[in-house]
Amino acid sequence: MVSFKRRGGRRPGATDTRESILAAAREAFTRAGYRPATIRGIAAAAGVDPALVMHFFGNKETLFREAMTLPVEPAAVLSRALATSPDRAGEVIAATFLEIWDSAAHRDSLLGLVRASVTEQAASDMFRATILDGIEHALTEFGVSQPRLRGTLLASQLMGLAMARYILALEPLASAPRPDVAAAVAPTLQRYISGDITRESPRD
Amino acid sequence: MVSFKRRGGRRPGATDTRESILAAAREAFTRAGYRPATIRGIAAAAGVDPALVMHFFGNKETLFREAMTLPVEPAAVLSRALATSPDRAGEVIAATFLEIWDSAAHRDSLLGLVRASVTEQAASDMFRATILDGIEHALTEFGVSQPRLRGTLLASQLMGLAMARYILALEPLASAPRPDVAAAVAPTLQRYISGDITRESPRD
DNA sequence: CAGCTTATTCAACATCTGTAGAGTTCAACG
DNA sequence: CGTTGAACTCTACAGATGTTGAATAAGCTG
Structure with missing residues (x-):
């Protein structure tokens, strides 16, 4: 041989x-x-x-x-969710978000983007440009008030969820069934999109 | 010379x-x-x-x-907030969290911890051990249901807020006045602590 | 003052890093 | 079938990295 x-x-x-x-x-x-x-x-x-x-x-x-180019267009997902049923957008977004992250296909890219966003200036800019601007555009198009602030709040909860469930793998969040997590988070997303986010009205 | x-x-x-x-x-x-x-x-x-x-x-x-040892005990903050006024714990926690992050003294350590948690296994473990266990302990002590799940949800929103406001510096969240941000986030924290986080009840 | 400990630097190491240049083999097209 | 261009590897470099060992200077204790 x-x-x-x-x-x-x-x-x-x-x-x-x-x-x-x-x-x-x-x-x-x-x-x-x-x-x-x-x-x-x-x-x-x-x-x-x-x-x-x-x-x-x-x-x-x-x-x-x-x-590290993104496998999905977050703006499109948001727009579709808003168009379909505005008062249930939170649920739809939560479900879609988790579905994408749970799918092995997209996971790597997303993980990498988040990891790099934290340390690399370039990736951080990419995040701002690609993701946030899309979210903001969708919200503006739909006519909500303070679309920029709402967009960043929305992003904050979604990013935090990704960090906790996928990056740090905090239990039991990490292995909880998708619908349970979606249900827990959806109301927050919904409030950030169309609810009350101002001072002097601590009712929720 | x-x-x-x-x-x-x-x-x-x-x-x-x-x-x-x-x-x-x-x-x-x-x-x-x-x-x-x-x-x-x-x-x-x-x-x-x-x-x-x-x-x-x-x-x-x-x-x-x-x-990178932590400058504050999150468990203590949480316990105090819960003990003082359970139904306003969300507000107190949001305010305290932002206050600590906004103070230049602690900021560096916190930034470093988050940055490293994302990439370094050691830091990630440190996070879990130090922070999360503390939160969980405080919630258990106070007798809420599903303290672990609630703890991770709480952590998810707080971490996401830190990412968006301090690390990625997403505007306008990054330069919004502290009380405004606290007001926007407090209801979410409150719901994660003592509100409804289960399925089949999408009211918020 | 002698002697030990501690703070501090220098020089060097082995290893790893991103990158460049030149050479080799194949595929595609005339 | 010959030529061109793209895929592919080898070797090498210059710089950075974590770490080490020996040498020197100052403080502390007796």
């Missing part, structure tokens, strides 16, 4: 390498965030030379940007 | 160097999290040789642990 050692050169057959690098990158950025994830590690996980990663993406930052 | 170049050896006078290293470490860990903060950078910021940091703390991880 002779073992052939590859020494450079294109591989025979179809070429899905770029995609598997992206997958490995997603996974790596997900676990620890931007800085701790290394190009070498990502390359190794993809069964590839580090230089190939450079060949495809040029540098670490664009690799990150490309790996 | 002759300039003396120090070449090792103790400095004359009192020695507060350890503390200034800790301060620099807090600041560094705060800005970016565990990994990106470098011992060399911390040492430089403290005007000290990197080896001195090792001398005092042995390794990076214990330096981190020592720099």
